[in-house]
Amino acid sequence: MTRSLRSSVATSNTSGWAKTAVASPSSRTPKRADGRHFVDSARIAVRGGHGGKGSASFRREPYTPRGGPDGGDGGRGGSVVLEATNDVSDLSLYTQRRRWNAEPGADGAGGRKTGRSSSDLVLKVPVGTIALDSEGSLIADLDRPGARVVAARGGAGGRGNVHFKSSTRHAPDYAEPGLKGEELEILLDLKLIADVGLVGPPNAGKSSVLRALTAAHPKVADYPFTTLDPELGVAESDAGRVVLADIPGLIEGAAQGAGLGQRFLRHVERTKALVYVLDGSSSDPWQDLATVRQEVAQFSAGLANRPHIVAVNKVDLEPARRLRARSRRAGVYFVSALTGEGLPRLMDAIAEVVAAAPQPPVPAPAKVTRLPVRRADELVVERKPSGFVVRGERVERLVERTNLDSEGGLARFQAELDRLGVNTALEAAGVEPGDTVSIAGVEFEYQP
Incomplete structure (x- = not known):
């Protein structure tokens, strides 16, 4: 008795696909609704293109009404690829558009014509972007320019009926559909890549110090929380090139999220060293230092133990000059971002610390995604x-x-x-x- 399974449900899934070769924000990053530009987290859904269908066709020749199968194969669907680049500063594009689908492969045709395979959809992300799956497992750490990962593979094209001809089956009237592309929900999480992080209380003048040491142009004003987003700057010294990150001011409770502290602190996790920038005109700069260091330690013990320098800013003001006169602390640099006093010595010290510092470990989620491997013959x-x-x-x-x-x-x-x-x-x-x-x-x- 012949055994069989008869299909009671037939399913199909066809979708429209946007034709996009490379996705990256324009040179003018769009403003968010709240007026801020910097976006360091985004959740997206990606899907590889479906493979094209194989063709079930036959040669049409005189006196040969069914002259044998000649159906071509379908083309492969495009994959969705994440690529790190320095040309993109944040993840704002991926909050404006959440779904990214690669194109499907073209169907095969008669005459053994293979369908066109689609190009990959390349999504440009900033260097330092971490891609996580929906469970928080690491897919990739794109920590250098040009780093790539295939986030969703395109489906293979179906085989045409020419593949199914045999000694007992001279005219197969069927071909394979293409395989579906992979689908995945991804959390993109940006952690800036910098050698040194400038941290300190609000209004300490970190942005002014960054601007004085580098070519960066952060927003500067004489009131707390002027800087609401991290800023990067590059300084050149005899010891080499140093990338500095200005982190918005930290207040007590920052490690628990007060004042968006957790969001700010994560951007110094990759740094080799820290510069604690203090306001020399504050009523108690050393207490400010203790508070900031405590918040850093509560956020990450490893970060708190990283090499560091203390820079007291605003030495052009009388309170800071008096502080310098009575200070006996070693390793403290008194500077003025306004006049430039002390900045060359500070920059030399930063370059020396960076050159001597070991590469910090990259914090990562608990595991790297590994799909279960099933033997091909397991049933x-x-x-x-x-x-x-x-x-x-x-x-x-x-x-x-x-x-x-x-x-x-x-x-x-x-x-x-x-x-x-x-x-x-x-x-x-x-x-x-x-x-x-x-x-x-x-x-x-x-x-x-």
Whole structure:
């Protein structure tokens, strides 16, 4: 008695695809609704392009009405790729548009013509971007320019009917559909790449120091919290090139998120050293230093133990000059971002600390994503109240690869189920005529 599985549900999934070769923000980063520019976190959904369908066609020649199969293969769908670049400063583009789909491959055609494979969709992200899956597991750390990761692979194209001709099957009337592209939800998390982080209380003049040491142009004014976003600047010295990051002011409770402290502190996790910038005109600069250091330590013990320098700014003011006159602390640099006093010595000290500092470890989530590896020949049959579920790489791929609306395709599908041992495994699990069997989301009715 011939055993078979008859399809009771046929599913298909067709979608429109935007034709985009490379995605990156324009040179003028759009403003967010609250007027701020810097975006360091975004959640996106990516999907690789589906593979093109194989063609079921035949040669048309005089006196040869069905002159043999000549259907070409479908093209491969494009993949979605994340690429790190210094040309992009933040993740604002990915808050404006959340879904990114690569193009599908073109269908095959007669005359053994293979469909066009689609180009990859390349999403440009800032250097220092970490990609996490929906469970918080690490997909990739794009920590250098040009670093790439395939976030969602495109599906392979289906084979044309020319592949299914045999000594017993001279005119196969079926071809394979293309495989679906991978889909993934991704959290993009930016942690700036800098050698040195400038940290300190609000209104200490960190932005002014950054501007004086580098070519950066952060917003500067004489009131607290002028800087609401991290700023980067590059300084050149005899010891080499140093990248500095100005982190917005830290207040007590910053490690617990007060004043957006956690968001700010994460941007110095990758730095080799810290410069604690203090306001020399403050009523108690040393207490300010203790508060900031405590917040850094509560956020990360490793960060607190990193090499550091203390810079007291505003020495052009009388309170700071008096502080310098009575200070006996070693390793403290008194500077004025306004007049430039003390800045060359500070820059030399920064360059020396950076040159001597070990590369800091890159903080990462608990694990790196590794999909379970299933042996290609593994077959699992699970009995459930609604019927039977069959799992296995080969049988699931078979369902995706088969045109179940074609008589020839269905006949080949049933023969392959026998060859793979699916029917035998179902009988061993107690399947009965009329039971529902689900494979790769498609339901069938079992008929012996």
